[in-house]
Amino acid sequence: MHKFVAKLHTTLVARExxxxxxxxxxxxxxxxxxxxVAVALLGTNLSTLFNNTANSV
Known part of the structure; x- marks a missing residue:
């Protein structure tokens, strides 16, 4: 019985x-x-922001 419990425990641990x-x-x-998704959404906004800043300088 002890061997069965040990084998069952080993099998369950391996699955876990x-x-x-x-x-x-x-x-x-x-x-x-x-x-x-964050880079796709924020990338356009940041690009516009940097372009506006560069144009105003």
Whole structure:
């Protein structure tokens, strides 16, 4: 019985590590999407701001 519990524990721990890697992968993907959207939205505004500043100088 002790061997069965040990094997079950090993199997569950291995699955938990795999799930953690998947969760980290999803978090990295979501962060990348947020960064891309922020750069796309703010990039145009910053470019306009710098062009206006350069023209006024």
């Amino acid at each position: 590590k795999g799930a953690t890697a998947v969760e980290y992968g999803l978090m990295v993907a979501l962060i990348a999407i947020v960064i891309i």
